Amino acid sequence: MAYDRFVSIFRPLQYHTVMTPWKVKQLISFLPKEVNIFMSMNYILIPPLLHPIVYGIKTKEIRQRFTKAIRSM
The missing domain is CATH 1.20.5 (Single alpha-helices involved in coiled-coils or other helix-helix interfaces)
Structure with missing residues (x-):
């Protein structure tokens, strides 16, 4: 979830628009x-x-x- 931290640090005001539930699911879908x-x-x-x-x-x-x-x- 490095992308999650990157967005929270460098784009804090856009975090909720960038990190949608779909995006989070997409980021963790490759893990067993x-x-x-x-x-x-x-x-x-x-x-x-x-x-x-x-x-x-x-x-x-x-x-x-x-x-x-x-x-x-």
Whole structure:
């Protein structure tokens, strides 16, 4: 879907007119059905699995910086 990203970056105002449902179907039609299912499952499962890890790391960093700033006062 590199074409999709190209259009979204270089023609953001024309994205909805260029990337019609027919065009999207045409772009993914060359992939086997198993690959489409695998990719859709990745989009559904991976972000929710990574969010707790990412936000947990961010909150630890924020907490450490906050306590460091308070202690330095």
